[in-house]
Amino acid sequence: MNSELKNEEFVLSTRPSDQNEIKSAWKLQPCPMPTITNDNEFILKTLFVSVDPYLSSGLKKSALGGDTNPIGSVQISGLVGRVIESKNSKIPVDTIVTGIMEWKRYILANGTEPLFRIVQKSTEKNTIYDKIGFSTVIGVLGxxxxxxxxxxxxxxxxxxxxxxxxxxxxxxxxxxxxxxxxxxxxxxxxxxxxxx
The missing domain is CATH 3.40.50 (Rossmann fold)
Structure with missing residues (x-):
């Protein structure tokens, strides 16, 4: 993998008191690049993240006392990514995948993430997504x-x-x-x- 690549992540930095403060709830910060350590793992580059209304519930402290999304935790939601390095024989480089994962520029995954699925295999060309775009996987077709x-x-x-x-x-x-x-x-x- 290119040693010039830099990773970043979105973490919850504050609990907004109203809708006007919601855009300052997250902070983009540097984080380590992932490293493959097992044969079933792969690294993907995030292409699109799903910013859905349900995410606002994780910004509030739980009424039951639990912390659904603690301050400093990396935000998670549905996303679409392209595999850039792989030791997983079923998910080669250039495969497009989706699932519930952390908001990081580069993510270490293994295919067992919630709602994980392959959107387009690396060998597939001229699919519907080449015409309508991969953002539809977490949008209108998601x-x-x-x-x-x-x-x-x-x-x-x-x-x-x-x-x-x-x-x-x-x-x-x-x-x-x-x-x-x-x-x-x-x-x-x-x-x-x-x-x-």
């Missing part, structure tokens, strides 16, 4: 879409005669839920509530 899809199809069991009201219709899940209800399930009417 967790928000899956939540909307299963919510409308499995939980709500939407039928063509239904009139659906979607609260949070301007959010990541709500916008997709409305489209699925109307375009895929053919709901009679979809009403979206946004901004109050």
């Amino acid at each position: 967790m928000p879409s899956q939540t909307a899809y299963y919510g409308i199809l499995s939980v709500a069991n939407t039928q063509p005669s239904d009139v659906l009201v979607i609260s949070g219709a301007a959010g990541a899940v709500g916008t997709i839920a409305g489209q699925i209800a109307k375009k895929i399930k053919g709901a009679q009417k979809v009403i979206g509530i946004a901004g109050g």
